[in-house]
Amino acid sequence: MATIPCGNTTVTWSGFRPRFMSSSNTNKLRIPQGRVLTEIRALSFSSSSIFSQNLTHTLSHSPSCKKPCHHLARRLIVKATQDYYSILGVSKSASKLDIKSAYRKLARNYHPDVNNTHFSGKIFAIAKFCDIYCGLREPGAEQKFKEISEAYEVLSDDEKRSIYDRYGHDSLKGSNMGMGEAIFGVEKEIDVSRLDCCTTCDGSGAKPGTNTTTCTTCGGQGQVVSSARTPLGVFQQVMTCSACSGTGEKLTPCNTCGGEGRVRKSKRISLKVPAGVDSGSRLRVRSEGNAGRRGGTPGDLFVVIKVIPDSVLKRDDLNILYTCKISYVDAMLGTIVKVPTVDGMADLKIPAGI
Numbered sequence: 001m002a003t004i005p006c007g008n009t010t011v012t013w014s015g016f017r018p019r020f021m022s023s024s025n026t027n028k029l030r031i032p033q034g035r036v037l038t039e040i041r042a043l044s045f046s047s048s049s050i051f052s053q054n055l056t057h058t059l060s061h062s063p064s065c066k067k068p069c070h071h072l073a074r075r076l077i078v079k080a081t082q083d084y085y086s087i088l089g090v091s092k093s094a095s096k097l098d099i100k101s102a103y104r105k106l107a108r109n110y111h112p113d114v115n116n117t118h119f120s121g122k123i124f125a126i127a128k129f130c131d132i133y134c135g136l137r138e139p140g141a142e143q144k145f146k147e148i149s150e151a152y153e154v155l156s157d158d159e160k161r162s163i164y165d166r167y168g169h170d171s172l173k174g175s176n177m178g179m180g181e182a183i184f185g186v187e188k189e190i191d192v193s194r195l196d197c198c199t200t201c202d203g204s205g206a207k208p209g210t211n212t213t214t215c216t217t218c219g220g221q222g223q224v225v226s227s228a229r230t231p232l233g234v235f236q237q238v239m240t241c242s243a244c245s246g247t248g249e250k251l252t253p254c255n256t257c258g259g260e261g262r263v264r265k266s267k268r269i270s271l272k273v274p275a276g277v278d279s280g281s282r283l284r285v286r287s288e289g290n291a292g293r294r295g296g297t298p299g300d301l302f303v304v305i306k307v308i309p310d311s312v313l314k315r316d317d318l319n320i321l322y323t324c325k326i327s328y329v330d331a332m333l334g335t336i337v338k339v340p341t342v343d344g345m346a347d348l349k350i351p352a353g354i
Helices: 084-088 096-108 125-134 142-153 158-167 179-184 328-333
Strands: 003-005 009-013 024-033 035-040 056-059 175-178 187-198 225-228 234-242 263-272 283-285 301-307 312-315 319-321 333-343 344-350
Touching: 084 096, 084 142, 096 142, 096 333, 142 158, 179 187, 179 301, 187 301, 263 301, 312 344
Parallel strands: 175 301
Antiparallel strands: 003 009, 024 035, 035 056, 187 263, 225 234, 283 301, 312 319, 333 344
């Protein structure tokens, strides 16, 4: 962390220590390893602004900066549906303590306050250029931190973790509805992210225009047999062929799906919710799950229902509860009050002496 005095203004600079030279119409921003960035027409400093004139051109005058310095930055590949356990780098049997420890370690590396540079005004353009171009800030760190936080939120909660382990990533999104919809039933439109058939290869996983060949490892059987001689005799074990994943064929993988025959897409489907469902109810929609690998049969979609609590009415199994406050006189003499129900307002006769 360093500060840059500019007139009456002090600017905090993170990551490297720049030095401004105002001896001419050209300001040089010196960076470690001898790289120099030159600013044209950017001289005037004041207490309210670092640069009062527009930045018209940014050049690199060091041979080492003619190309982006990829060797200085760790590149992140962020997968849209990466497994939560993989994101935190723990096993599925990891304890809460292991998950918490892994989260804290990753959070220290990718937190925006550590991996980001906050500036205002025209100097932000220089900071952003230096961070990304010269590899001083890690690309994708902000998105990575969001994924880490999301993974920890799920895996640190026993209930959410159990649902995730059983039904996968999309099961946690659920489908929210009001109490009235849950009681009487409703038909809703929901967006589902799932693995769908690849349109490039029609789900085969093979690159268009290429032919499949018989796997030479298993001879097209999809299985291999291993034998082991022991003092008790010869033991044979039949295993799925690792070369062709049990298909018996070798292919040139499709560029779109990587040979899987399926890609992730979002689809809007109609969901019929029956009357009487409650939070935690699980609805099954046949053949709307992930497509099978290389033309396999699609699975089923399971939707977990979450009923939004009503601010007035409370639900107790099949009963609806409402707390009504009346005066002492009304309780002694009896009265008629209006009470809310799932069908609207209704008159309730309160007998005397209740």
